[in-house]
Amino acid sequence: MEINRRLFTLGLGSAVAWPALGGLTTAAYAQSPVMGGTLRIILSEPVGLVSAVSSQGPIAQISPKIFDGLVEYDLDMNPQPQMATSVEMSDDAQTMTVVLREGLTWHDGEPITSADVAFSAMEVWSQFHPRGRSTYAALTEVETPDELTAIFKFSKPSAFVMNALNASEAQVVPKHIYEGTDILTNPNNLAPVGSGPFKFVEWQQGEYILLEKNENYWKEDEPYLDQIVVLLIADSASRAIAFEAQEVEAAGAIPVSLADARRLEELPFIEIPESGYEAYGNNNFMEVNVRREYLADPKVRQAILHALDREAMIKNVYFEFGKVATGPVPSTISTYYTADVPTYEFDTEKAISLLEEAGFTPDGSGVRLNLTLDPLPYGPIYPTVAASIKQQLAVVGIEVTIRSADAATYYQRVYGEGNDFDLTITGASALTDPTIGVQRFFWSKNIIAGVPFSNASGYADPEMDEILESAAAEPDPAKRIELFHKFQVKAATDLPILPINDMPYFAVKNTRLQNSEVSPYGFGGSFSTAYLAE
Amino acid sequence: MPSYASFLIRRLFQSFLIVVGIVIINFVVLNIPPGDMADVMAGTAGGGDPGYADALREEFGLDEPITIQFVNYMTSLLRLDLGYSFTRNMPVMQAIMDRLGATLLLMSTAILLAFVLGVLMGMIAGKNAGKPLDAVISVLALIGYATPLFWLGLLLILLFTINLGWLPSGGMKTIGMRGPWWQQWLDIGEHLILPAFTLAVFYLAIFARLMRSSVIEVAGQDFVRTARAKGMTEGRVYLRHVTANAMLPVLTMLGLQIGGMLGGSVVVETIFSWPGLGRMTYDAIFARDVNLLLGVLFMSSVCVVVTNLLVDLLYSWIDPRIGLNG
Numbered sequence: 001m002e003i004n005r006r007l008f009t010l011g012l013g014s015a016v017a018w019p020a021l022g023g024l025t026t027a028a029y030a031q032s033p034v035m036g037g038t039l040r041i042i043l044s045e046p047v048g049l050v051s052a053v054s055s056q057g058p059i060a061q062i063s064p065k066i067f068d069g070l071v072e073y074d075l076d077m078n079p080q081p082q083m084a085t086s087v088e089m090s091d092d093a094q095t096m097t098v099v100l101r102e103g104l105t106w107h108d109g110e111p112i113t114s115a116d117v118a119f120s121a122m123e124v125w126s127q128f129h130p131r132g133r134s135t136y137a138a139l140t141e142v143e144t145p146d147e148l149t150a151i152f153k154f155s156k157p158s159a160f161v162m163n164a165l166n167a168s169e170a171q172v173v174p175k176h177i178y179e180g181t182d183i184l185t186n187p188n189n190l191a192p193v194g195s196g197p198f199k200f201v202e203w204q205q206g207e208y209i210l211l212e213k214n215e216n217y218w219k220e221d222e223p224y225l226d227q228i229v230v231l232l233i234a235d236s237a238s239r240a241i242a243f244e245a246q247e248v249e250a251a252g253a254i255p256v257s258l259a260d261a262r263r264l265e266e267l268p269f270i271e272i273p274e275s276g277y278e279a280y281g282n283n284n285f286m287e288v289n290v291r292r293e294y295l296a297d298p299k300v301r302q303a304i305l306h307a308l309d310r311e312a313m314i315k316n317v318y319f320e321f322g323k324v325a326t327g328p329v330p331s332t333i334s335t336y337y338t339a340d341v342p343t344y345e346f347d348t349e350k351a352i353s354l355l356e357e358a359g360f361t362p363d364g365s366g367v368r369l370n371l372t373l374d375p376l377p378y379g380p381i382y383p384t385v386a387a388s389i390k391q392q393l394a395v396v397g398i399e400v401t402i403r404s405a406d407a408a409t410y411y412q413r414v415y416g417e418g419n420d421f422d423l424t425i426t427g428a429s430a431l432t433d434p435t436i437g438v439q440r441f442f443w444s445k446n447i448i449a450g451v452p453f454s455n456a457s458g459y460a461d462p463e464m465d466e467i468l469e470s471a472a473a474e475p476d477p478a479k480r481i482e483l484f485h486k487f488q489v490k491a492a493t494d495l496p497i498l499p500i501n502d503m504p505y506f507a508v509k510n511t512r513l514q515n516s517e518v519s520p521y522g523f524g525g526s527f528s529t530a531y532l533a534e
Numbered sequence: 535m536p537s538y539a540s541f542l543i544r545r546l547f548q549s550f551l552i553v554v555g556i557v558i559i560n561f562v563v564l565n566i567p568p569g570d571m572a573d574v575m576a577g578t579a580g581g582g583d584p585g586y587a588d589a590l591r592e593e594f595g596l597d598e599p600i601t602i603q604f605v606n607y608m609t610s611l612l613r614l615d616l617g618y619s620f621t622r623n624m625p626v627m628q629a630i631m632d633r634l635g636a637t638l639l640l641m642s643t644a645i646l647l648a649f650v651l652g653v654l655m656g657m658i659a660g661k662n663a664g665k666p667l668d669a670v671i672s673v674l675a676l677i678g679y680a681t682p683l684f685w686l687g688l689l690l691i692l693l694f695t696i697n698l699g700w701l702p703s704g705g706m707k708t709i710g711m712r713g714p715w716w717q718q719w720l721d722i723g724e725h726l727i728l729p730a731f732t733l734a735v736f737y738l739a740i741f742a743r744l745m746r747s748s749v750i751e752v753a754g755q756d757f758v759r760t761a762r763a764k765g766m767t768e769g770r771v772y773l774r775h776v777t778a779n780a781m782l783p784v785l786t787m788l789g790l791q792i793g794g795m796l797g798g799s800v801v802v803e804t805i806f807s808w809p810g811l812g813r814m815t816y817d818a819i820f821a822r823d824v825n826l827l828l829g830v831l832f833m834s835s836v837c838v839v840v841t842n843l844l845v846d847l848l849y850s851w852i853d854p855r856i857g858l859n860g
Contacts, residue, residue, distance in 0.1 A: 054579055184593060205629070205632045205633065206633055206636070206808075206809030207705065207709075231709075231807070234804055234813065234817070235804045241695065245703050406820055407569075408569025408573050408574050409568055413568070451587065452577035
């Protein structure tokens with residue numbers, strides 16, 4: 001076990017290989033697992049079941065149960081062998097060699113070979129996966145010298161690829177089913193032939209998705225469960241009731257309202273796990289449109305942050321979920337996070353004097369500045385936070401108008417042509433590597449009209465671009481960490497984005513469910529070792 | 535029956551024009567707001583690169599000018615092809631048919647329950663106008679009319695699922711249940727009780743209130759006095775003369791409400807995780823899946839038009855004085 005951890009912290013600098021490991025994970029558990037049983041989980045209806053073509057949230061929760069990744073990450077983000085027995089990145093970070101486990105088969109019995117890996121990378125991830133298109137942008141070809149070896153060739157150093165090899169980021173799909181078809185409308189996206197511990201059985205639209213144990217899974221004795229029933233319950237109040245009535249055992253990705261989560265937690269049979277969401281790097285923040293002349297002065301942005309009592313917001317609006325964010329890299333991504341950055345404590349007088357300095361004096365009714373605020377229209381949390389921000393900013397003379405809209409309108413306003421917004425309270429996943437998940441909001445070359453979750457603030461700074469680009473290309477892990485610390489200091493100084501809350505992407509589960517948080521992807525893991533205690 | 539035939543032909547032609555009009559209005563309205571399905575999909579996917587949304591638009595045919603999209607849609611509609619739903623990854627017709635059964639079951643149970651109970655309560659209240667029984671029924675109807683669906687639904691779940699443990703909280707059937715057909719139906723019935731009742735309450739209240747006032751009005755008419763004068767028993771007077779005549783406005787309301795019920799079923803289906811059209815429609819609105827929305831709206835406008843036609847036919851059956859040509 002030690003070997004893996006050491007070898008794979010980005011797996012660079014030296015040749016890396018895992019010994020063939022079996023039963024590694026099971027040995028670690030004190031309690032002996034219960035075999036069999038049906039686990040019931042809740043999900044919003046996904047648009048498909050294949051992560052290789054979509055990074056939509058609900059798909060990422062279920063797809064890794066049907067498909068294995070090349071690797072799976074442990075709680076410290078060290079890769080563990082899954083389909084691949086070894087992954088090796090060259091010193092220049094431009095060649096990655098993947099060796100597959102022998103004897104793997106698809107659920108339909110066909111063998112899994114390096115040709116499937118090459119096809120998936122070249123024809124699927126780099127074409128259709130929304131993040132894969134940029135993660136694998138430098139991928140020029142995948143060589144397959146033999147049935148088990150796939151050699152990825154990159155035109156630029158792509159060290160960060162090592163942090164995106166699991167089932168939801170780089171999912172190997174069966175070539176014999178996808179080749180020569182329209183990949184986005186292939187029926188396999190709805191009824192997949194996979195490779196993971198659970199096989200797809202049926203999907204009753206609007207009702208449930210049924211998965212059953214893959215008897216031929218490569219890990220002996222796994223999966224422990226016989227079946228997973230995925231109930232497609234959309235309403236969060238109904239979900240809370242299903243938990244309370246014990247009609248369901250688990251759900252990930254903030255499945256119920258924060259108030260309900262705190263209420264359910266009081267029940268003796270309900271638990272909110274403290275880990276198993278680190279890889280999502282979920283955080284809430286406020287983007288500021290710095291193109292607006294009244295928001296161009298950093299003093300105004302600092303004033304806004306000083307005017308917000310974020311501790312109180314977390315206590316009262318977020319029901320004590322999360323902690324005050326210091327910058328764009330959430331503290332859960334411990335490898336890259338630093339707390340050593342400029343901070344902005346709650347101080348309305350300081351806020352007012354900063355506004356005065358920036359030349360905003362109160363008019364007759366005490367208003368210094370009128371701003372619009374667009375809450376991200378997913379779930380009830382952002383509108384609630386927006387209301388709280390409006391109230392607090394009024395104290396320092398900033399009059400906020402909240403503009404609620406549906407998703408399409410929101411994306412057009414904030415990310416569309418013309419970027420018609422002042423402030424937006426939103427949230428995103430920083431993912432496992434800042435190059436993949438955070439760079440997009442700060443890099444000036446990512447100011448692209450019409451792309452959701454790109455650089456909407458319009459912030460363009462050559463020094464910042466330089467830091468981000470060096471970090472993306474840097475093969476040395478220690479130097480990358482240093483660069484990302486520099487990045488966090490710069491981001492907290494310039495403040496195009498105001499950090500609010502490092503909000504856990506928590507799950508709710510019945511205490512009977514064990515081993516559900518064995519990876520930082522938590523409920524987006526394979527669940528091959530999950531079981532229901534008696 | 536030449537009058538029936540010509541009535542039907544005329545009405546069918548009118549209905550066709552109405553449906554075409556509805557489709558045109560729907561198409562225009564759904565394309566007015568900024569943003570489209572590709573924006574939403576790129577957003578829920580967590581971003582992507584510049585080409586992603588455009589690639590989706592090209593795939594969906596959303597890169598064509600709106601007029602071309604309209605002509606394409608209308609021509610395929612004439613072939614009864616409702617297009618492809620990219621958010622559900624299947625043809626619109628299939629997506630609708632998958633869910634139609636569940637919605638029809640829920641709506642027909644609810645409307646039947648509402649109609650029968652509503653008319654009955656309205657009759658009793660109307661017959662006893664001003665007495666305590668009337669007051670009780672009227673207050674109940676008022677409460678039913680004023681209670682928000684989602685609140686009632688959640689409260690019923692709290693009572694019957696969590697506190698009493700008698701009924702399931704949602705879904706349409708117990709998943710994985712194997713058994714003879716009658717057991718399966720019993721199982722569906724058990725799941726149907728709460729959502730159907732929740733959906734029925736509002737309409738029950740409407741029917742009860744309408745029936746009550748209608749009964750009171752008709753009971754004061756000359757022909758009722760004549761019937762009484764003939765020596766008919768009070769029960770027969772109400773059954774034969776009052777009820778039949780008082781039903782007409784309630785029937786009109788029935789025709790109108792069936793369209794509105796689809797709206798109510800969105801809420802009920804969401805709370806009870808009922809796998810019907812309502813919930814899918816709601817999701818389609820937020821996903822801006824215009825094809826799917828147009829398909830659902832098309833099907834429901836056809837349903838409403840057909841129902842109204844049936845109600846008109848019912849009129850002349852219940853009250854032969856109402857001609858079909860009028």
